[in-house]
Amino acid sequence: xxxxxxxxxxxxxxxxxxxxxxxxxxxxxxxxxxxxxxxxxxxxxxxxxxxxxxxxxxxxxxxxxxxxxxxxxxxxxxxxxxxxxxxxxxxxxxxxxxxxxxxxxxxxxxxxxxxxxxxxxxxxxxxxxxxxxxxxxxxxxxxxxxxxxxxxxxxxxxxxxxxxxxxxxxxxxxxxxxxxxxxxxxxxxxxxxxxxxxxxxxxxxxxxxxxxxxxxxxxxxxxxxxxxxxxxxxxxxxxxxxxxxx
Amino acid sequence: xxxxxxxxxxxxxxxxxxxxxxxxxxxxxxxxxxxxxxxxxxxxxxxxxxxxxxxxxxxxxxxxxxxxxxxxxxxxxxxxxxxxxxxxxxxxxxxxxxxxxxxxxxxxxxxxxxxxxxxxxxxxxxxxxxxxxxxxxxxxxxxxxxxxxxxxxxxxxxxxxxxxxxxxxxxxxxxxxxxxxxxxxxxxxxxxxxxxxxxxxxxxxxxxxxxxxxxxxxxxxxxxxxxxxxxxxxxxxxxxxxxxxx
DNA sequence: CTGGTAATGTGGTCATTACCAGTAGTGTAG
DNA sequence: CTACACTACTGGTAATGACCACATTACCAG
Numbered sequence: 001x002x003x004x005x006x007x008x009x010x011x012x013x014x015x016x017x018x019x020x021x022x023x024x025x026x027x028x029x030x031x032x033x034x035x036x037x038x039x040x041x042x043x044x045x046x047x048x049x050x051x052x053x054x055x056x057x058x059x060x061x062x063x064x065x066x067x068x069x070x071x072x073x074x075x076x077x078x079x080x081x082x083x084x085x086x087x088x089x090x091x092x093x094x095x096x097x098x099x100x101x102x103x104x105x106x107x108x109x110x111x112x113x114x115x116x117x118x119x120x121x122x123x124x125x126x127x128x129x130x131x132x133x134x135x136x137x138x139x140x141x142x143x144x145x146x147x148x149x150x151x152x153x154x155x156x157x158x159x160x161x162x163x164x165x166x167x168x169x170x171x172x173x174x175x176x177x178x179x180x181x182x183x184x185x186x187x188x189x190x191x192x193x194x195x196x197x198x199x200x201x202x203x204x205x206x207x208x209x210x211x212x213x214x215x216x217x218x219x220x221x222x223x224x225x226x227x228x229x230x231x232x233x234x235x236x237x238x239x240x241x242x243x244x245x246x
Numbered sequence: 247x248x249x250x251x252x253x254x255x256x257x258x259x260x261x262x263x264x265x266x267x268x269x270x271x272x273x274x275x276x277x278x279x280x281x282x283x284x285x286x287x288x289x290x291x292x293x294x295x296x297x298x299x300x301x302x303x304x305x306x307x308x309x310x311x312x313x314x315x316x317x318x319x320x321x322x323x324x325x326x327x328x329x330x331x332x333x334x335x336x337x338x339x340x341x342x343x344x345x346x347x348x349x350x351x352x353x354x355x356x357x358x359x360x361x362x363x364x365x366x367x368x369x370x371x372x373x374x375x376x377x378x379x380x381x382x383x384x385x386x387x388x389x390x391x392x393x394x395x396x397x398x399x400x401x402x403x404x405x406x407x408x409x410x411x412x413x414x415x416x417x418x419x420x421x422x423x424x425x426x427x428x429x430x431x432x433x434x435x436x437x438x439x440x441x442x443x444x445x446x447x448x449x450x451x452x453x454x455x456x457x458x459x460x461x462x463x464x465x466x467x468x469x470x471x472x473x474x475x476x477x478x479x480x481x482x483x484x485x486x487x488x489x490x491x492x
Numbered sequence: 493c494t495g496g497t498a499a500t501g502t503g504g505t506c507a508t509t510a511c512c513a514g515t516a517g518t519g520t521a522g
Numbered sequence: 523c524t525a526c527a528c529t530a531c532t533g534g535t536a537a538t539g540a541c542c543a544c545a546t547t548a549c550c551a552g
Binding site for chain 2: 033064067069074077078080081085087088113117121123182183184185186187188189190192193194210211212217222223225234238239240241242243244245246
């Protein structure tokens with residue numbers, strides 16, 4: 001990894017600068033709460049304009065690696081804040097981050113008439129009558145973690161097969177590669193519930209055990225609601241984390 | 247509300263522009279998924295530079311009101327994404343957003359030896375031995391919603407009295423006004439638990455009922471951990487919502 | 493010793509100019 | 523008719539230069 005900016009590189013300069021600065025922070029070259037070089041110093045150090053410096057630093061701020069104090073300087077965040085949380089992730093990515101091997105057991109994959117609740121969440125127009133329903137038991141290191149039910153409003157003509165799912169594992173990877181659909185945002189609500197007999201059986205817990213119910217609406221880069229997904233998590237095996245900012 | 251930029255105004259121009267554009271969107275002048283004027287058009291329309299336009303639009307994007315597609319244009323987000331979620335809020339603000347009147351019953355306010363768990367979360371240095379412990383039953387429209395336990399690491403010399411709390415209601419408002427402490431970020435974890443007899447009594451639910459346990463670490467604008475707070479929410483009266491982005 | 497002030501360094505805002513990189517429509521050569 | 527180049531838009535990146543707002547320090551007058 002180079003530590004200078006290469007103007008001919010395919011990557012934008014501000015992005016190269018982000019990479020360089022992040023590396024220095026993660027290597028401990030600049031300690032938490034220590035000041036990093038000022039914007040005008042970075043200008044000279046890396047032969048870029050202040051515009052570029054500010055764009056790079058702005059990104060680092062949004063990622064939680066540094067913070068700025070007006071009139072004082074730019075400082076390295078404490079380690080706990082350097083870890084990127086929040087990120088919109090798939091179940092698979094989520095498990096991998098937690099150091100567990102993601103797995104799944106597909107219970108159903110079918111085109112069904114859209115329930116009213118789903119119609120509303122996905123803002124379906126009246127001419128769209130059906131959605132794809134996908135029900136899976138999700139596992140981490142082979143142990144059941146959650147019961148996931150997805151309702152997908154795929155673009156016309158798009159299909160989804162059991163084989164694709166079993167091969168790639170991640171639904172979002174398929175959407176991205178085959179249909180060029182990128183996820184941009186999600187709204188999620190969490191609440192507490194208790195296991196019905198069927199849920200208890202699938203999750204391998206006693207009926208009546210407390211569960212964490214997550215309901216999520218997923219939006220594409222064009223801000224179309226594409227998926228409504230419920231996940232029932234085992235209360236004893238799952239913990240949800242977020243970072244809030246102001 | 248003016249619809250032009252006033253250079254002599256105390257507020258920065260990009261901020262004035264944000265206000266104008268947001269007003270038009272919320273008034274329905276530009277419908278969801280419709281294109282708003284291009285950056286170069288906004289330049290002319292409001293007599294500001296493209297720098298300023300982009301700074302304003304960037305803010306609107308982060309607030310979820312609009313989205314951009316490279317080579318195409320800038321578009322208004324669907325209504326569901328326009329509503330600002332996520333925001334780091336106090337319990338009081340949270341209740342008000344939900345349309346409930348926040349209230350509290352203080353159970354304890356005392357300086358105590360910091361438990362080990364708290365020491366770690368707040369990253370206390372060895373010379374700091376005590377923190378302030380504040381335990382409250384929080385209510386919405388008079389009904390118990392949550393049992394909140396805060397551990398505060400106030401700056402040297404700062405104090406906190408029952409009277410202040412009862413008067414202002416919001417702890418964060420006191421920190422802001424009296425000690426110029428602003429909250430910048432929070433890390434939160436959520437999990438499921440069941441009510442102990444004491445918790446059940448205070449929350450007015452049967453013992454063994456499922457509860458939502460939130461643990462939160464709060465960071466100031468200088469990225470010092472100032473508070474560790476647990477809230478046990480009644481599972482039947484509380485639902486947590488977040489917006490995730492990529 | 494105290495309180496004001498000027499100097500200097502920090503991030504924050506803004507205008508101007510230029511060119512790159514995608515998108516979409518149009519026209520033309522094959 | 524199709525394939526391809528052209529063109530005219532969009533947002534994305536970048537340099538330069540200027541001034542404002544805030545924080546800190548040093549210095550000086552009282």
